[in-house]
Amino acid sequence: MSRFCVVLLAALWWPLALCAQQGQTVRIAFIDPLSGPAADIGRNSLKSWQFVAQRLNDGEDRASVRFLIAGFDNKGSPQESLNVLKAVIDQGFRYVVQGNGSGVTAALSDAITRHNQRLPHKAVVLINYAAMDPALTNEKCSFWHFRIEPDTAMKMQAFMLFLAQQPEIRKVYLLNQNYAHGQQFSRFFREAAAASRLPIEVVGDELHPPFLIQDFKPHVDRILASGAQALVTGNWGSDMVNLVRGLQARQSTLPLLAYYPALKGVPTELAAGTTGFPVYQVAQIHTNTGGEIGRVATAxxxxxxxxxVVSSSHDGLVMLRDAMARARSIEPLAVARTLSGMVFEGANGPVTLRSADHQLQAGLYVSRWQKTDARFPLAAEATGHTFAPVMALNAAQIGRPSGCQMERP
Known part of the structure; x- marks a missing residue:
């Protein structure tokens, strides 16, 4: 133990939690697509985790752990993810970060749970930063899985609270990718609309093959012919870019409500169009979020x-750092027990990792695509446009009950 820690301990008891970890390196395996149609999103996410890790490593908290994050390409495949998981465990990684694809998360969570039952001395913790299937923290919940992004049921509740203030939008068209996320988006939108008692009519509900369509104009034609007053989508990556391109090609002015219009490439495509249309995003941050997240974004x-745009990278590493300090250990079981129910400082203030299901309880913003101005001067992708908040929702407003029956070691 360093002389610095000894001096602190002479004055206070609490620094022991920090000093016990001084100099220890925590190796984290980032498992997500780094090749193929989702590679741009995966690489941006990896850069985000690595950047925040380096920022924390270089910070003033010298008594803290140090993070090392290595990227592993799963090609978006659950089976490839399991192959990668075996390799990273063999290499000594005990923390895994993943987010793109709820099917991948489910496979990893199940495999990690079984691995930890067989080999508790080599336990692994899974940090889910983006996969939003509510089942992952309900009927498929695991003690070893922690989701640090509001799930799709919570985001749909945010959409309903927004739509309650938009009486001109009562007919909507759902367009989504035909895999777990897109199917759940459609299902939970319908369930949230019914529960809200808003007079919302779904006039179209279409699923398409993910990352295969280059020209969305035929889809846009069907949307415009349906009488819809808004298009609602969970599309992301190249499918979101190409959808925006198709809307612009048909000179659509239909409002677009989406999860991912701020992800790489979409703002540039939005700004390139000659026909503007309202775009609304639900997310934990917006382009001009202040505080530490704003400073991280600028750097x-x-x-x-x-x-x-992956603010959960900041939350995830701050969360792990604080849990390891409180647990006085980097061992996965001790850290997981500390994470369960922990309150920590997230992107927009204090947040809670609910003990019952390990679902982060955090607020959301609904933000609108607009030109930068004196109030919101920071642009998305240097376009001269930004996502400006129009509604801030706290965790209590969007929270959903837990159906998790968790087995704890």
Whole structure:
């Protein structure tokens, strides 16, 4: 133990939690698509986790752990993810970060739970930063899985609270990718609309093959012919870019409500169009979020020339750092027990990792695509446009009950 820690301990008891971890390196395996149609999103996410890790490593908290994050390409495949998981466990990684694809998360969570039952001395913790299937923290919940992003049921509740203030939008068209996320988006939108008692009519509900369509104009034609007053989508990556391109090609002015219009490439495509249309996003941050997230975003943009949109990378590493300090250990079981029910400082203030299901309880913003102005001067992808908040919702407003029956070691 360093002389610095000994001096602190002579004055206070609480620094023991920090000093016990001084100099220890925590190796984290990032498992997500780094090749193929979702590669741009995966690489931006990896850069975000690595950037925040380096920022924390270089910070003033010298008594803290140090993070090392290595990227592993799963090609978006559950089976490939399981192959990668076996390899990273063999290499000594005890923390896994993953987010793109709820099917991948479910496979990893199940495999990690079984692995930890067989080999508790080599236990692994899974941090889910983006996969939003509510089942992952309900009927498929695991003690070893922690989701640090509001799930799709919570985000749909945010959409309903927004739509309650938009009486001109009562007919909507759902367009989504035909895999777990898109199917759940459609299902939970319908369930949330019914529960809200708003007079919302779904006039179209279409699923399409993910990352295979280049030209969305035929889809846009069907949407416009349906009489819809808004298009609602969970599309992301190239499918979101191409959908925006198709809307612009048909000079659509239909409002677009989405999860992922701020992800890489979409703001540039939105700004390139000659026909503007309202775009609304539900997310934990917006382009002009202040505080530490704002400082991280500015520094990230200067380093990488890309926007910092994966705010959960910040929350995840701050969460792990604090849990390891409180647990006085980097061992997965001790850290997981500390994480369960922990309150920590998230992107927008204090947040809670609910003990019952390990679902982060955090607020959301609904933000609108608009030109930058004096109030919201920071642009998305240097376009002169930004996502400006129009509604801030706290965790209590969007929270959903837990159906998890968790087995705890």
């Amino acid at each position: 990230f943009r200067a380093r990488h020339g890309e926007d910092f």
